[in-house]
Each structure stands twice: as C-alpha cells, then as structure tokens.
Amino acid sequence: MKINGTPYRSVWRDAADPRLVHIFDQTRLPWELDILDLKDMDAVAHAIRSMQVRGAPLIGAVAAYGLAFALDRDPSDQGLHAAAAALVETRPTAINLRWAIERMVAHLKPVPPGERADAAYREADAICDEDVEVNESIGRHGLALFKELWDGRRPGQERLNLLTHCNAGWIATVDWGTALAPIYMAHDLGIPVHVWVDETRPRNQGALLTAWELGAHGVPHTLVADNAGGHLMQHGNVDCVIVGTDRVTRQGDVANKIGTYLKALAAHDNNVPFWVALPSSTIDWRVRDGVQEIPIEERSAEEVTFVHGLNEQDRPARLRVTPKTTQAANPAFDVTPARLVTGLLTERGPCAATAEGLAGLFPEQARA
DSSP states (O other): OEETTEEOOSEEEOSSOTTOEEEEOTTSTTTOOOEEEEOSHHHHHHHHHTTSSOSHHHHHHHHHHHHHHHHHHOOSHHHHHHHHHHHHTTOSSOHHHHHHHHHHHHHHTTSOHHHHHHHHHHHHHHHHHHHHHHHHHHHHHHHHHHHHHHHTOOTTOOSEEEEEOSOOSGGGSSSSOSSSHHHHHHHHHTOOEEEEEEOOTTTTHIIIIIHHHHHHHTOOEEEEOGGGHHHHHHTTOOSEEEEOOSEEETTOOEEEETTHHHHHHHHHHTTOOEEEEOOGGGEETTOSOHHHHSOOOBOOTHHHHEEEEEOTTSOEEEEEOSOTTOOOOOBOEEEEOGGGOOEEEETTEEEOSSHHHHHHHOHHHHTO
C-alpha cells in the first residue's frame, strides 16, 4: 500500500544495513509518521508489548526478526530457546506470534549454530513475503463476496455499507490487510463501498488506524461510537460486518478485539452477515473451545481511564476521563462463538465457521 504516493510494507529490512529492521510506530499514528529502527530483540519485545506494532500477522513477522537479532548474539540451542520463550510471552492472545516463533525454531534447530543467524533473517523474510501473498488472496476471496452482495442489492441502493471493528488493514499485517483487503479491492474496482468504522475503545485502533488507512486510500467511511453498530443494523444501514481476528479455534470460535462479540450478537439478531478474515496462521488447531481455552490479555487500566489525542493547539495530549479513585478493568479481547459467525475468509477461500468447514480447506492441519 502507499503513503503519500510511496509504497511501503509495515516491516522491512534496511537496504544498506540488513541487520536493521524498520517499522512504523503505530502509537503515533495518525498524528506522526514515525519510522522506528529495530536493532535487537529487546527493542522488538518492547515494540510488541507497547503496541508500537499491533495486528496479529504483523506481530508474528516482527517477532521473527526479533529471534534473528537474538541469534546474532547467541546462536546456541540455549540462546535459541530462551529468545523464543521470551518473545512468545510478549502478547499471549495473538496466535500468529507463537506460530511464527515455532516455525522459526523448527526451521533453525537443524541449522549449525554458526549459520543460524543468517538463516533466521532469510526465514523471517519468507514469513513476510508469504504474509503479503496470503493477504492478497484473502482480499480476492472477500472481493467475490462483496461483488455478490452488490449484485443482489436492493432497488435504489446507492452503496454497499460495511462495518468493521478494530484495525485489520495493511498496517496490521505486512501488506494488504485481512478484513480491509477486500474493501480496498472493491473500492478500486468501482463498487461504491462505504465503511462504518468502530472507534474501538479503549485504544481506538478504528478511529486512529482504520480511519487513517481508509482515508489515505480514498475509501468513503464514517467513524461511529462502538455502541452504534446495533442501531445501524436495526435500521438497515449495514449490509455486512467484516472483521479480522487474533485467534480462531479448530471449531471456528473467534478471538478478536474486545467488542467484536457484541457486534456479532447484533448482526445475528438483525440477519446481517458476519464474516471474519484471517490467514491460516491465525488458526490454533490445538484449541477447541475459545471461551474456555483462549487466554485473554488484561492490559493496563490506564488505557481505559485516560484518552490520547490532539488538543486545540494540535499537540498530542493525554487526558483523564474518570475520577482519580475510579478503578477500571481492561480485557483486551473477547471470543465470538462460531454459531454467530457467517463464515471465515482465508487464503484458500471461504468456509463455514465449523470444524468441518476448516478441515475441508486445511485437511493437512486438521489431521495433525
């Protein structure tokens, strides 16, 4: 995708110094386009924990480079496993992180220690390249869905109204995005899409990142409060809900940013299709019951009690929105049961959010 006409990925190696990796500091978007230099594993771990990088696929890709950094210092078996364990602990819910690290470890264990660092950078590059291809494929399958919805539009309908939650765009992946990829493709094809953008409290990824992305690409969109989605659906103003996900169980339960479950309930009550876009690396084949088995990250209460934005002088500001004595809870994700999901959009195509549906697309994983 492009920023001010210049094509970027969300993570890339420096052309002059291949041991230097660049990312955008997502905590500064959309106010500043700040490019961070990552040079060691500690910087990667901090970037993941602090949400300078966010989005399950991107977290996995950046973590892979973090492991490569670690092996520059200690390529021994002990160093490999210690670094892998430390990186996996940075964010517990997003499964792509663990998937990427496990893939790296499996690839590197047979490699002689003296050759591991170089091999690690090459494998991290491969993870990034594959992510781009996978997300483009998700976009094509989602585009077919949107074409079908638009072809079946009501008489007099002037636009295809979509609703999304959190950020599942190119800045959350290496490129293209998951839920936003088919939106970009539909817009570019001339389908008059319009996106209702949930603000996505408390970190406001929708207001800050999704709105920024869509605006930069010229996609018509409207920001709404998180609790407005049900009202919009009741009045026929949403044709489809499409979201990304941080983890999907082998039976189709979906863990995503807090508030997703409520959108699914509203969609179900109003007969609005609810689709989830994901790369297969987001499927956790070891988990069946998402509500009972997926760990839900509890983040700092200050994300709820304070808001960040620009003041009237267009300067970044941090403001308290509660009394000082108010306590706050901040679960970062919720789980949408598979029964509320219309279908899953993967790089191999759409499928039902069921064990059978997933097994039909990924038989090699289902049998493992």
